[in-house]
Amino acid sequence: MPPRSACSRLGAAVRYLSGKRSSPTVKEIGIYETLPSNSRVFSMIQPTGRIHLGNYLGAVKSWRTLSSTNPESEFIFGIADLHALTVQRPAQQLRDFRYQAIASLLSSGLDADKCILYFQSAVPEHSELNWYLTCITSMGQLNRMAQWKSKAQQAQNSTILDDAVVEATKAGLFCYPALQVADILIYKSTHVPVGDDQAQHLELCRTIARLFNSTYAVDFFPIPETLLTPAKKILSLKNPEKKMSKSDPVxxxxxxxxxxxxxxxxxxxxxxxxxxxxxxxxxxxxxxxxxxxxxxxxxxxxxxxxxxxxxxxxxxxxxxxxxxxxxxxxxxxxxxxxLYDDLLQNKDYLDSVCRKGSDHAREIASANIQQVKHIIGLD
Known part of the structure; x- marks a missing residue:
């Protein structure tokens, strides 16, 4: 571990930034006050390295405000490193990207004392629930999802039933919307802040939650609601016809x-x-x-x-x-x-933050998965 003074200094710096502009403006209050007390808000970002202005204004800034202004609710924000495996990359690059992602969130003002910050892969219950839910999810539902087609570089009117498409598409990429559903439901999340490109996946989540409840005649999974925040869709500075993206060749x-x-x-x-x-x-x-x-x-x-x-x-x-x-x-x-540069120089501190978050996240997920196993007959 780094010297205690280094940990204390980094923790204090993160808390300072989280509180520096935590009070909502008049414009924000009308949106954020619609979040009921005792809500559980869930969202994740992929570990693709340092975040950009689009990530910050499109998600992270809203996460910071939400978690700072709703003390009666719970906030779970994760690094979606299992989803990152749908794109093959060198192992060391993924390790670096995971650290860069968590450092980006902390340096952007998220306070680990006000929300759960963790790596998705550190909570195996995500993958376990993913299998249970995949077994009740139809191929047709997955086939209608738009994002796997764009990520697989297929036309939006293409279908997994085409021989050429099925050969070119990895199973993980086709099935990852079911894992997204499991990510949300494993915590029995009540609200999910999403952008336009994820609205279809949240609707699938609601559909599968209802299907599970009706299949087993229970009222177990809450039906998660879309959380509207004043997030901004920031476009490329060079080509304002498309979103700002790390994968942009320019x-x-x-x-x-x-x-x-x-x-x-x-x-x-x-x-x-x-x-x-x-x-x-x-x-x-x-x-x-x-x-x-x-x-x-x-x-x-x-x-x-x-x-x-x-x-x-x-x-x-x-x-x-x-x-x-x-x-x-x-x-x-x-x-x-x-602060981002300081955090990357103290990876032991980042590890300690993620261990704390993973332990808390797994405590919730483990209790829920035991109930799911009882419901479906695996206890």
């Missing part, structure tokens, strides 16, 4: 939490906008590049799009807009970048 379109101020300024300065002069306008169809920058401002400042646009009147040109966006990102990420 990495200038992606801003990472770990980028230096100079790197951030350079990427924002080269962001695709347009040649329209005059009044600023949020129009994702006609002005996608400018609208993406406005959306970033809205996400970073927790202000409505209309208010952001009104405040831009004082900016005379695109350069001024980009400079404004760059400085907001730099200010948001400066302390987080420094």
């Amino acid at each position: 990495q200038a379109g992606c801003v990472y939490v770990t980028d230096t101020p100079d790197e951030i300024r350079r990427k924002i300065r080269k962001a695709t906008t347009d040649s329209v002069q005059g009044q600023w306008k949020f129009d994702p169809v006609q002005r996608p590049g400018v609208s993406n920058l406005i959306n970033i401002i809205s996400g970073l400042t927790d202000r409505a799009i209309g208010d952001v646009v009104a405040d831009l009147d004082g900016l005379k040109d695109h350069k001024a807009l980009k400079d404004h966006v760059a400085e907001l990102i730099i200010d948001e990420f400066d302390e987080k970048r420094q």
Whole structure:
């Protein structure tokens, strides 16, 4: 273990960032107050390394606010390292990505004292429930899922029944929506914050929860609800027709939490906008590049799009807009970048956080899986 002073310093830094902007703005209160007390909120991210601005504004920032402002509810946030196996990569790279993912969450302000942070693979009950639920999930339900087709680079109208498709698609990729269902239900989660690309999977989760309950004539699994948060869908800086992504071959379109101020300024300065002069306008169809920058401002400042646009009147040109966006990102990420670097230098501290989270998560999952085994006759 690192010296106690190092652990204490890192823990204090994480708690400081978690509380620095934990109070919701007027705009946020109306959304977050709809979360009933004693709810259990669950979500995960894949370990694909350091997080970017899209991850931060699209998920992590909302996780931080939710867990900081709802003390009567429980929050479980995991690193989906089992799902990461649907893409083959060197073992050491996966190890590095797992550490980078947990360091990213902690440096973004998630407080391990206010939520459970853990690695999915450290709780084997995920995989056990996955098998039980896969046995009641139809091939047709899995075939209709859209994401396995995009990840397998298949057309959205393709089917697993086609010989060429079935040969090109790994079984894990086709079946992973059932594991996602198990991820949610193993904790009897009541709410799941999701984006548009995961809405179909949450609907499958609800369907399978109802099917399990009706098959065994029980009222065991709650039907998880979609949790609406002010998350922002951030697009590529270079191609604002698609989401910001780590897999984008043009990495200038992606801003990472770990980028230096100079790197951030350079990427924002080269962001695709347009040649329209005059009044600023949020129009994702006609002005996608400018609208993406406005959306970033809205996400970073927790202000409505209309208010952001009104405040831009004082900016005379695109350069001024980009400079404004760059400085907001730099200010948001400066302390987080420094803490991220410190955390990666103290992996024993990261291990201790994950052990604590895994123990807590497994305590919940183990009790639930024993009840499931009794219900289906395996006790």
